[in-house]
Every structure is written in structure tokens, then in C-alpha cells.
Amino acid sequence: MIITKKDIPSFLDSLRNNYQVFAPVKQDNYTTFKAINSGSDAVLDYGNSKIPPKGILFPQTEELFRYKVDEKGTHLEETIDKEQKVVFGIRPCDAKSIALLDNVFNNNKYKDPYYLTRRENTVLVGLGCNEPQNTCFCTSVDGGPFDTTNLDILLVDIGDKFVVEVLTDKGKDLIKAANCSDASDSDKEAASKAKADANVTGKVNIDGLKEKLDNNFYDEIWDYISEKCLGCAACTYSCPTCHCFDIVDEAEDCDGCRVRNWDSCMFPLFTLHGSGHNPRPSGKERFRNRVMHKFKYFVDVNNATACVGCGRCIQNCPVNLDIREVLADIQGSEARSVS
Amino acid sequence: MNNPYLPLPMKLVKNFTETEDKLIHTFTLEFLSEEDEKSFAYTPGQFAELCVFGKGEAPFGIASSPTEKGHLKFSVAKVGVVSTALHLMEEGTTVGVRGPLGNSFPIEQLKGKNIVVIGGGFAFTTLRALSTYILHPDNRGDFGDLTVIYGARNPGLLLYKEELAEWESRSDINLVTTIDRAVEGWNGRVGFIPAVTEEVAPSADNAYAIICGPPVMIKFTMPVLEKLGFKPEQTIMSLENRMKCGIGMCGRCNVGSQYVCKDGPVFTRAQLLELPNEY
Amino acid sequence: MQGIETAIQNAAKKLLAENKVDVVIGFENGSQPLRSTPVFIRKPEDAEKLTWNYTCENNLANYLRKKDQKIGVVVKGCDSRSIVALMKENQIDRDKLYIIGVPCSGMIDRKKVADIVEGKEIVEAECKDDSLVLKGRGFEKTISIADVLHRSCAACSYKNPVIYDEMVAEPVAEQSEDYSDIAEFEAKPVAERRAYLAKELSKCIRCYACRNACPMCYCEQCFVDCSTPEWIGKSASDVQDNLLFQAVRVFHGAGRCTDCGACERACPMGINLRILTRKLVKDAKELFDTEAGVNMEDKPALSTFNADDPQPFLVKE
Numbered sequence: 001m002i003i004t005k006k007d008i009p010s011f012l013d014s015l016r017n018n019y020q021v022f023a024p025v026k027q028d029n030y031t032t033f034k035a036i037n038s039g040s041d042a043v044l045d046y047g048n049s050k051i052p053p054k055g056i057l058f059p060q061t062e063e064l065f066r067y068k069v070d071e072k073g074t075h076l077e078e079t080i081d082k083e084q085k086v087v088f089g090i091r092p093c094d095a096k097s098i099a100l101l102d103n104v105f106n107n108n109k110y111k112d113p114y115y116l117t118r119r120e121n122t123v124l125v126g127l128g129c130n131e132p133q134n135t136c137f138c139t140s141v142d143g144g145p146f147d148t149t150n151l152d153i154l155l156v157d158i159g160d161k162f163v164v165e166v167l168t169d170k171g172k173d174l175i176k177a178a179n180c181s182d183a184s185d186s187d188k189e190a191a192s193k194a195k196a197d198a199n200v201t202g203k204v205n206i207d208g209l210k211e212k213l214d215n216n217f218y219d220e221i222w223d224y225i226s227e228k229c230l231g232c233a234a235c236t237y238s239c240p241t242c243h244c245f246d247i248v249d250e251a252e253d254c255d256g257c258r259v260r261n262w263d264s265c266m267f268p269l270f271t272l273h274g275s276g277h278n279p280r281p282s283g284k285e286r287f288r289n290r291v292m293h294k295f296k297y298f299v300d301v302n303n304a305t306a307c308v309g310c311g312r313c314i315q316n317c318p319v320n321l322d323i324r325e326v327l328a329d330i331q332g333s334e335a336r337s338v339s
Numbered sequence: 340m341n342n343p344y345l346p347l348p349m350k351l352v353k354n355f356t357e358t359e360d361k362l363i364h365t366f367t368l369e370f371l372s373e374e375d376e377k378s379f380a381y382t383p384g385q386f387a388e389l390c391v392f393g394k395g396e397a398p399f400g401i402a403s404s405p406t407e408k409g410h411l412k413f414s415v416a417k418v419g420v421v422s423t424a425l426h427l428m429e430e431g432t433t434v435g436v437r438g439p440l441g442n443s444f445p446i447e448q449l450k451g452k453n454i455v456v457i458g459g460g461f462a463f464t465t466l467r468a469l470s471t472y473i474l475h476p477d478n479r480g481d482f483g484d485l486t487v488i489y490g491a492r493n494p495g496l497l498l499y500k501e502e503l504a505e506w507e508s509r510s511d512i513n514l515v516t517t518i519d520r521a522v523e524g525w526n527g528r529v530g531f532i533p534a535v536t537e538e539v540a541p542s543a544d545n546a547y548a549i550i551c552g553p554p555v556m557i558k559f560t561m562p563v564l565e566k567l568g569f570k571p572e573q574t575i576m577s578l579e580n581r582m583k584c585g586i587g588m589c590g591r592c593n594v595g596s597q598y599v600c601k602d603g604p605v606f607t608r609a610q611l612l613e614l615p616n617e618y
Numbered sequence: 619m620q621g622i623e624t625a626i627q628n629a630a631k632k633l634l635a636e637n638k639v640d641v642v643i644g645f646e647n648g649s650q651p652l653r654s655t656p657v658f659i660r661k662p663e664d665a666e667k668l669t670w671n672y673t674c675e676n677n678l679a680n681y682l683r684k685k686d687q688k689i690g691v692v693v694k695g696c697d698s699r700s701i702v703a704l705m706k707e708n709q710i711d712r713d714k715l716y717i718i719g720v721p722c723s724g725m726i727d728r729k730k731v732a733d734i735v736e737g738k739e740i741v742e743a744e745c746k747d748d749s750l751v752l753k754g755r756g757f758e759k760t761i762s763i764a765d766v767l768h769r770s771c772a773a774c775s776y777k778n779p780v781i782y783d784e785m786v787a788e789p790v791a792e793q794s795e796d797y798s799d800i801a802e803f804e805a806k807p808v809a810e811r812r813a814y815l816a817k818e819l820s821k822c823i824r825c826y827a828c829r830n831a832c833p834m835c836y837c838e839q840c841f842v843d844c845s846t847p848e849w850i851g852k853s854a855s856d857v858q859d860n861l862l863f864q865a866v867r868v869f870h871g872a873g874r875c876t877d878c879g880a881c882e883r884a885c886p887m888g889i890n891l892r893i894l895t896r897k898l899v900k901d902a903k904e905l906f907d908t909e910a911g912v913n914m915e916d917k918p919a920l921s922t923f924n925a926d927d928p929q930p931f932l933v934k935e
Contacts, residue, residue, distance in 0.1 A: 027821070028888050029732045047739055050886065051823065060823065061853040064344045069392045069433050074348035109601055110586040113340040131755055133739050135650065217615045228656040230680070232827035234886045244590035247344075247583045248852055251393040258344070258396075261852050263589070264825075269843050270591060271581050274397075274418035277554070279580065279594075279617045289593075289617070297596035318827050318884035319676055320648040320655035420845050 001164040001180040002187050003155075005044070008162075011178040012039030015086055019123070022056050023088040024049055033087070044089050044157075047133050048310060052094050052240035053087055054101065057118045060237075060262045064114065064247070069254035079257075080113055085122040086174065092147040092154075093138045093308040095126050097240030099150040103302040104243045123170050126151040127162075130194050135311030137202035137324060143308050145198040158190035204324045205331055206295065206305065212330055213296035217288070225326055226287035228319045233264035235313035235321075241294070241306045244270075265290055291326060343586050346390040346435025347375055349411070354430055357414055359495025363461060364426050365402065365414045368434065379439060381405055382446060383468035384577060384605045387438030388585045389413060389425070397421040398582045398600070401439065402464040402499075404471035406478070411436065414464045414498055440585045441604050444469050444549060444575065453483035455541040455569075457560060459532050459552030460491050463498050465577055466551055470512070471502070479511055486541045490517040490532045494525050515539055533559040536567075543568035549575045561608070571609035578604045578611075578618055594618045619745065622720055623670040625786035626692055629718050631665040633690045639716050642690035643681055645674040651743040652728055656681065668692070671745060672763055675725040677880040679833040683709040691715065694722035696770070696878035698779035699911030700833040703874050706911075706918055709836065719782030721790040724763075724771030726750070729888055731766050735759060770879030770892060773799065780912055797900040803893060814893075815861055821887040822860040824852070828891055829867055831884035834874045841866060868894045873902045873919030876910045 003011065015021050016039070023042035024031045031046040033053040065078040102119065105112035129136070129145035138144055148154050152171030155162040163183050166172050183191075216222075236242045246263035250256050263270060266286050272278045280286045298306035307323075314322050353367035366389075370376040381387075383404055390396040397419070403412035417426045428434070444465075454473060458466040466487075473482050487506065491497045497516065506514045517528040517535045528535055532552065541548070548569045550560060557576070564574055580592035580599040587601030595614035597603060606614075630642040646657035646667040654673045659665055670692070678691050679700035693701065698719060704710045731740070735752060742753040750766070752759045775795040779785065803811065826842070829835045841849045842863055849866075850859045868875070868891075877899045882891040902908050905928050908919040 026737075029729060029737050030888070031737075046737075061855040065342075067392055069348075074392075074433050074435075076345055076348075078342055078345060080342075104588055104590075107587050107601065110343045110588070111340055112586075112588055113342050114344075116340065131739075134741060224658065227658050228681070230827065230830035230884070232830040232884070233823075233825040234827045234884070237823050237825050238886065242590075243588065245583070246589070246852060247396065249393060249395045250851065250853075254392040256393060259853065260589075261854070263583075263591070265590065267826075267843075273579065273581055274416070274422070285617065292595075292615075293590070293593070297593065300596035314649065316886035318831050318886075320650065320653045322649040322655075325649060420848075423846075 001166070001175070002158075002161045002183045003164055003178050003180050004161040006160075007179045008042065008044065009039030012036065012042055012088060014177045015088075015174070019084045019086045021086045021088060022053065033090075042088060044127060046089075047131075048091050048094075048312065050312070050316070051238060052097065052310065052312065053090055054094070054097060054240050056085060056087055057098065057122065058101065058105075058115050058243065062114060062260050064258045064260055066257040067251070067254070078113075080117050082117055082121060085118065086125060087122060088125045089127045089155075090124055090151075091129060091310070092126055092145060092149070092151065093136070093143055093310040094240050095124050095150045096138075096143050096147060097308045097310075098124070100241050100298075100302070100304055100306055100308070101243055103298075103304070123152045123174050124150060125153045125155065125171070125174070127155050128157065128195065128198070130157050130198055132198055132200045132202075133311060134201055135314045136200050136309055137204050137311065138309035139200045140202070140204040140206060141305050141307050141309045145200060146195045156191040156194055158187060158194055161187070163187055163191040200309075202309070202311065202324060204309075204327050206327065209327060209331060210296050210299050213292055216330070217292070221330065222284050222288045225329055226283055226321065229266075229283050229287055229321050230318060231266050231268070231283045231286070232318065233262075233266055234316045234318060235323075236264040236266055236290075237262060238312035238316045240308055240310055240312075265293070291323075291330070295327070344437070344584070346388070346396070346437045347379065348433050349375075349436050351428055351430055351432045351434055352410070354426075354428055357498050359493075363414055363416050363496075363498065365412060365498070366425060366428075367403075368411045368413070368436065370409060370411075376409065379411075379436070381439035382443035383472045384444035384465050385439040385441045386465070386585075386600075386604060387411070387413070387436050387440060388582075389415075389421070390435030390437065391421050391424045391428070392433070392435060394424045395421045396435075396437070396583075398440070398585055400465040400468070400577070400604075402467045404468045404475065406472055406475040412467075414461070416461055437585060441600055442602065444577075444605055446472075449547055450481045451483065451545075453542070453544070453546040454485050455546055455548045456485070456487045456489075457532060457536060457548060457550040457552070458487075458489045459556040460496060461498070462551040462553065462577075463489055466549065467499050467502065469549065470506070474506070474509070474512060483545065484513070485511065486513045486515070486539065488515045488517070488532065488536055488539060488541075490519070490530075490535060492519045493522055494518055531559070532556050533563050536560055537563045540567060543570075543573065547573050547575060549577075551577045571612055572607055574608035576606055576608060576611065578606060580618060619671055622787050623668070626670055626718060626720070627665045627668045629784060629786060630659055630668055630690060631662045633716060634659065634665065635662040638688065639690040640687040642668070642692070642718075643678050644668040644692040644718075645670065645676070645678075648673065651740050652726060652731065670720060672724070672726045672750075675768065675879075675883050677831070677833050677878045679704060679710075680831060680880070682715065683833070683836055685710075685714070688714045689716070690718060692718045692720060693779055693782070694720055694725075695774065695776040695778050695780065696722075696876050697833075698781050699776060699876040700878060702781055702911035702914060703876060703918065704833060705914070706921075707874075717779065717782045717784075719779030719785045721778045721785065721787050722771075722774075723777065723790055724767040724774065726763065726766050727768040727883075731761070734761055734766065768879050768883065769799075770877055770882070770896075773877075773896075776876075776912065781914070795903070797896070797903075800893070800897050800900045804897070816857050818889050818893070819860040819864060820857045821889050822854055822857075822864075823887060824854040824860065824863070825886065827884040827886060828864075828881035831880040832871065832875075833878075833880070834871050835867065837870075864891065864894055868898055871895065872898045873906070873908060873921075874910050875899055
């Protein structure tokens with residue numbers, strides 16, 4: 001099937017009758033995912049969004065429940081978002097990251113109803129990457145510019161139209177509202193060519209990386225590999241697979257709500273005990289934990305690398321600390337294990 | 340879908356100043372109904388997130404044993420917002436409890452074995468749960484000898500003095516209490532836990548050692564246990580870490596690939612030796 | 619530029635070979651076009667990694683606080699002022715620091731470059747005298763470097779380091795200060811200013827890159843992390859709290875901030891932070907006739923009190 005780029009705004013507007021539609025929109029000189037008020041706000045000619053669209057399923061700030069405790073008793077009201085959503089124009093790396101986040105919010109013991117309810121009610125319409133950026137390295141972490149993992153529909157840009165690949169029943173239902181026509185043979189050829197031409201130049205060799213990380217926890221490489229790191233949260237808040245959060249109460253006396261906010265393992269307070277003891281007292285331990293979590297611990301538990309190669313951390317880091325260089329240094333180092 | 344973030348309302352019925360320096364209080368919380376109690380079936384070693392409405396939540400080991408019906412006990416040190424609010428709380432106030440969380444002491448594995456419980460200072464909370472559970476008439480027969488070595492800096496800082504007095508008088512438990520330095524009026528042992536453990540020299544034969552305490556105590560007691568013949572698989576520890584969600588999602592409390600809240604807090608020393616030393 | 623780069627490399631090599639310092643902190647080529655990145659050189663043979671160009675935008679004074687080692691550091695004018703300010707606060711031991719001073723003609727603002735190429739990806743960038751040749755997929759554009767300098771560089775009146783152990787080039791011409799950009803904003807009606815600041819701070823994601831990039835922000839516990847009392851909420855969706863965070867941070871820097879722009883450069887969301895920081899720099903100048911870190915003698919503005927200090931909040935004029 002194909003849909004012309006001219007028809008996209010009206011398609012999005014018709015979707016807005018039944019769904020909350022999120023699409024990339026321009027903000028200053030970058031792009032970010034927002035709930036659109038008009039189909040023409042969507043910008044599908046973009047590299048990738050500044051901040052990943054994971055915030056649609058896992059918002060930076062989210063009310064978990066409201067409460068009121070008084071003489072009448074304890075009243076708790078959970079606030080779970082059940083609205084139907086469409087994320088339109090999500091890149092394959094970000095769609096894959098959602099599959100990885102599923103492991104976190106649905107682990108071997110507990111289910112997170114906030115994330116999982118949104119997840120169930122969201123349709124993901126992906127946009128393949130004809131021109132991957134120089135900071136992308138998805139192909140090195142089991143992904144690709146036209147990877148269909150977790151997508152309900154994949155759009156392939158062939159100039160003034162998209163070839164529409166319907167991947168799931170949810171996608172099939174969604175596309176009914178669109179003014180689609182059949183794809184001609186030349187359309188299909190153009191799509192194949194776009195896929196073949198998409199070249200991900202950024203590469204990282206992660207063969208044997210986990211084994212190196214299994215053994216180099218006490219290696220002196222960690223003393224200097226993150227020396228320039230400022231310890232801010234720019235990388236973690238830009239990362240589609242990061243999921244750490246904090247839980248706080250916002251209330252007056254006993255009337256208020258419990259809220260969760262994104263948090264970052266790069267902050268010193270993240271692991272500070274009430275006693276004052278901190279198992280990760282300096283940037284070195286925190287950075288090591290971040291790399292280990294993404295490239296070893298997540299693999300240990302979920303058999304998948306918690307990195308999709310989107311390159312946002314590279315772009316947003318104030319000191320250009322490049323994860324690809326970090327991994328190459330680790331791969332190159334002799335993993336001397338000193339315990 | 341069950342919502343693991345919602346607390347169960349409970350009533351604070353006792354706010355007891357446990358230690359002489361007033362820094363540790365023990366709270367007794369009552370379930371509001373029998374269904375509530377049934378929904379909170381727990382095993383010694385587990386913890387819960389105690390919620391002070393309006394202030395926040397914090398994780399505490401459950402000090403009571405499931406054999407003590409109708410209520411839960413927590414011992415809390417005053418270190419921050421939630422613990423301070425608890426310390427100042429009037430009896431009769433409604434609090435919330437989320438749990439039971441975490442794994443527990445491996446009760447089934449401990450059956451038929453001799454149990455050596457070693458606790459230091461404030462870390463004795465879940466050890467009280469375990470000891471009380473074992474001593475209960477329904478359970479005592481399932482376990483072998485029970486040795487409890489418990490030490491604090493001074494007598495005033497020992498927790499659960501009432502229970503300790505009761506245990507002294509029993510013949511089915513060998514209770515050894517010790518304080519760091521001699522103090523007038525104290526007729527019991529004097530010495531640090533590692534030295535006292537060496538003196539008591541519990542046998543490692545068909546035994547499990549369960550040890551909880553501050554890092555320095557663990558550091559010096561481990562070699563003693565090793566010398567006594569306790570293998571890493573027979574040595575059980577309960578870890579602490581800063582926690583928020585308690586269900587393995589907020590990413591905070593991990594030691595290596597294991598979340599202390601979900602995969603712990605109880606680990607054998609053998610398991611911990613596989614994990615990075617970051618706790 | 620090339621001459622400066624070689625001079626820096628030679629200086630570093632000599633310092634390390636003669637064991638005068640344990641480490642030289644400078645810049646090396648970044649992993650993307652138009653970026654360089656801080657580097658810590660410990661061996662003389664690694665000194666050739668050091669680079670100098672229009673992308674060396676970070677303030678390396680940020681890495682100098684409370685260090686035991688002997689450190690060599692490459693600084694621009696603004697960075698050197700931060701070092702002076704930090705010395706006055708006992709954060710840096712002058713005897714353990716060797717300052718390689720570089721007269722600076724300004725650093726490139728990648729956001730301005732992105733605006734010019736409409737957000738398209740730059741695959742290659744080459745510096746040719748005063749111009750930048752930018753190449754992307756299907757385009758090539760030559761722009762004048764002067765057009766895309768950081769605003770803090772365009773307004774800079776301390777391009778030459780104020781403190782140094784050696785200077786690797788001849789000083790460049792200085793310009794006098796000009797706060798008309800702030801005066802223009804100050805003249806706007808309150809509602810307009812409020813709306814502008816709210817719009818800017820609505821982009822904030824509370825990553826604290828601004829705070830961590832600032833050499834003067836070094837509190838062991840930042841006020842945002844304090845829970846008793848909880849000064850501000852943690853949520854980034856509250857624009858008022860975001861604004862309060864910036865305002866308090868900037869006030870903590872009053873009289874100490876050198877307008878180096880590190881905060882604004884670090885911000886991933888492109889927030890105009892200097893509208894606040896530069897306002898306080900202007901206030902320090904106008905109220906107390908001080909500028910942070912311009913010489914070793916002046917006392918920091920908010921650490922001294924003179925009887926004739928303006929105090930309209932206290933004394934009716």
C-alpha cells in the first residue's frame with residue numbers, strides 16, 4: 001500500500017477523532033514528539049527527536065495515585081492513563097527500545113500497570129531511516145534503519161509518498177482510516193532501494209563485550225574512561241532505554257498524590273543510604289554502573305543489550321563523551337581482573 | 340492488573356522508643372481487616388515500603404514474624420523525612436504499607452538444620468522475625484539448634500529487650516548478647532561480634548549462618564565463619580540499599596544484575612561472591 | 619590556529635617530560651564534526667592529541683577544583699577568570715596549577731550553525747581562515763565564523779587570559795563591554811518577560827547539565843537535592859519550579875559568574891540561560907562595579923561590604 005505525503009495531515013486529523021496522536025514537531029532547531037492538535041503540525045522529515053518518545057509511555061512526571069486520609073478513612077484513587085494513542089513517525093530504534101522497556105515494567109515478579117496500560121493502548125507507526133545519522137549505530141546492537149521490531153506499521157519514504165507495510169492487526173485497523181492506494185511495482189522497487197541504500201556508518205563492535213564486562217569490574221580502565229564526564233543526566237534523559245525513576249509525595253498534610261519522576265543513576269544521591277554510606281560514591285562507580293547495566297546486567301537478566309544505537313547520548317553530551325569510544329576502549333583493553 | 344504501587348492502609352497502634360538514644364523506634368501496625376491480613380501473607384526476611392501519607396515512603400525490614408497475628412512490627416532509625424515523621428507520629432494514625440516485598444530467608448532449606456543467627460546493632464530487625472518464627476511451637480520442631488549472637492555498642496542500644504529477656508530464659512535457644520565495651524550494670528559478655536562468634540564457636544556441621552549487620556561487622560565476622568567451616572552456600576546475608584519502587588523497576592538498588600528489592604534482600608554469600616562488591 | 623595548536627602540544631610535552639605536572643587538561647578532536655572534547659594527557663607522547671580550534675567551547679576550570687595533583691590546563695579568557703574566582707574561594711591551589719593561556723577569538727555555537735543549515739546533519743566541517751565549509755548530504759555551504767560565534771563570545775571583553783604561566787600566542791584585541799542585550803530585555807514589560815522565561819524554561823528537563831558544567835557550581839549537596847526542607851519540587855513539568863531552579867542557581871553565582879556560557883552550551887534543550895546569568899553579571903557591575911575573576915586582588919562582590927554599597931531594598935533613597 002502507499003499513502004502520499006500530501007494525505008498524511010488529513011490522515012492524522014482523522015486519527016485524532018479516536019486517538020491521542022503523537023508525532024514529531026519542530027521546536028527551535030530540533031524535533032520533539034508532542035500530542036498534535038493538527039495533522040499539519042507533524043514533521044516527518046527529521047533525523048531523530050531530541051528526547052526519545054519513551055515519555056509517551058513512561059512520562060517524565062506521572063501521578064501514580066491521589067490520596068486523602070481523614071476521619072472518614074483512607075481514600076486512594078489510582079490515576080492510570082487508559083487513552084488510546086498513536087505514535088506516528090517513530091524511528092525503528094525507538095520502537096525497539098520500547099520492546100526492551102517491556103522487560104523492565106513487566107519483570108519476573110511484578111507488572112507496572114501505568115506503563116503496560118499505555119503500552120497496550122498505543123499503536124506504533126514507524127518511519128524507516130533512509131539517511132541514518134553519523135551518530136547512529138543501530139546495526140551494531142541488533143537493530144537496523146528499517147527494523148520492524150515492535151512496530152504495528154512501517155512507513156518507507158520513497159519521495160513524495162510512503163510505502164505502507166502493515167505488520168500487525170492493530171496496524172491493519174489503524175490504516176483503514178487512511179486514503180491508501182495500492183503500491184505499484186516501481187513503488188515497491190523504490191522501497192527496496194531505499195532500504196538497501198540506508199547506510200549506518202557508525203559502528204561499535206560488541207562481540208565479546210559482555211564477556212569483557214563480566215571480568216573487568218575492578219580494572220583501572222574505569223579510573224580514567226569517564227574522567228571528563230560531568231555527572232549530569234543529559235545522556236540518561238536522552239536515552240530511549242533508560243528507565244530509572246524516583247517516587248515522591250506531593251501533598252499538603254494527608255491530601256495529595258504520589259508522583260514518579262525520571263531520575264538518573266549519574267546523580268550522586270541516586271544510591272545514597274540514610275546512614276550516609278554510598279555504594280557508588282564517585283563518578284567512576286556511577287559511570288561504570290551505567291555501562292555495565294546497559295551492556296552486561298540487562299543482558300544477564302533479559303538476554304538483550306539495553307542500547308538501540310540511537311546516538312542521542314553522543315549528540316547531547318556537553319563534553320562529547322562518546323559511548324562508541326568508551327566501548328571501543330573497553331574492547332581494546334586487556335580485561336585484567338583484579339578482585 | 341494488580342497495582343503494586345498502592346499502599347494498604349494500616350493503623351499505627353504503638354510507637355515505642357526502642358533505644359536509649361531515642362534514635363530507633365519500633366512501630367506496631369494493625370491490619371484494618373482480616374482480608375487485609377490475608378492479602379499480606381509474608382515470610383521472615385521480607386520487607387515492606389512504609390508510607391507516611393503526605394511525606395513519602397521508605398523500605399523497612401519486617402521485624403515481626405507471621406506467627407504474630409494481626410499486626411506488623413517495624414524498627415526505624417531516624418535519618419530523614421519519612422523516618423522523622425514516623426518517630427513523631429501519634430498512635431492511632433493511619434499509615435500505608437506496600438508489600439510484602441523481596442525474597443525471604445530460605446525457610447524450607449533451613450528446616451532440619453542448626454541455625455546460627457548473628458546480628459549487629461540496628462540490623463537485627465528481620466533476624467527477630469526469623470528467630471520468633473523458629474521459636475514458635477508450631478515450627479520449633481522443624482529446626483535443629485538455634486544460636487543467636489546479638490551485639491550492640493552498649494546495652495541501651497540493644498533492640499527488643501523484652502524478647503531478649505524471654506529468650507534468655509528458654510532452653511531451646513542459645514542466646515548470646517554482647518556489648519562493645521564494659522558498662523556498669525552489664526553482667527553479660529563484652530566484645531565485638533567477630534570475637535564473640537569465635538568464642539562461641541558454633542558448629543558448621545549441618546548448619547546455616549544468617550548474618551546481618553553494619554559493613555565493618557560483616558567484614559570481620561566473615562573470616563571467623565570461614566574458619567569455623569561455614570561454606571559460602573551455608574552463609575546467608577540480608578543486604579540493604581537505597582530503594583524507591585521496591586519491585587525492581589526504578590533501577591536504583593542493583594548490585595550487579597540483581598535488584599536488592601526484588602532478587603534479594605536475602606542472598607547467600609556464594610551468590611554475593613559472584614556479584615560486584617558494590618554495596 | 620595551527621600555530622596555537624602546536625604551541626600547546628609543545629608546552630604540554632615539555633611539562634610532562636620535565637615532570638612539572640602530572641596531567642595536562644586540554645582539548646582533543648571530538649567524535650563529530652564541529653566538536654572537540656576535553657582530554658587528560660598524562661604521557662609526553664600523547665601530547666600530540668591536543669588540539670585547538672573554534673570548537674573548544676568547554677570551560678576546563680570545571681575539572682580543577684580540590685585536586686591533589688599538579689595540573690597543567692589550557693584556558694581561554696573566560697576560563698582563566700573562572701580559575702581566579704575559584705582561587706579566591708580556596709578551590710584551586712595556585713602552586714599546583716600551570717596555566718597555558720590561549721588568546722581566544724571566540725567559539726562556534728553549533729545551534730546557530732544548525733539554524734543556518736535548517737537542522738540538516740553536517741557530515742563534514744572544515745575551517746578555512748575565517749570561514750567554515752559545511753558539507754552535508756546534498757549540500758555544501760560556506761559561512762563566516764564570525765556569524766556563528768556563541769553570543770557570549772561575541773560580547774566577550776576578556777578574550778585574553780587574565781592569569782597564565784605561559785601564553786601560546788600574541789594577545790588579541792579586546793572590546794569594551796556592552797550590556798545592551800540585557801538592557802533591551804529589561805526594558806520589556808513584565809508580562810512579556812515572564813512569558814518569555816516561561817517559554818524557555820518549559821523546555822527544561824532538569825538534567826542539571828548547566829549546573830554540572832559550571833565551574834562555580836560545586837556545593838556538595840545542591841539545594842535541589844535537599845529533602846529537609848524540600849526547597850523545590852523534582853518534577854520538570856512544573857515550569858515555575860524550573861524557573862526557580864535556574865533563578866536560585868544563578869543567584870548563587872552572583873558576583874562569581876564570568877559569563878563563560880558553559881551552562882548554556884551544555885543545555886541539551888537549547889534554553890537561553892544567559893538571559894539570567896548575564897543579567898546578574900550586569901548587576902554586579904552596575905551595583906558594585908565588580909567583575910568576577912578579572913584580577914587576583916579584587917574581593918568577590920558578595921564577600922565584601924562597603925558602607926557606600928547601594929542598598930535600595932534596605933534604605934529608602
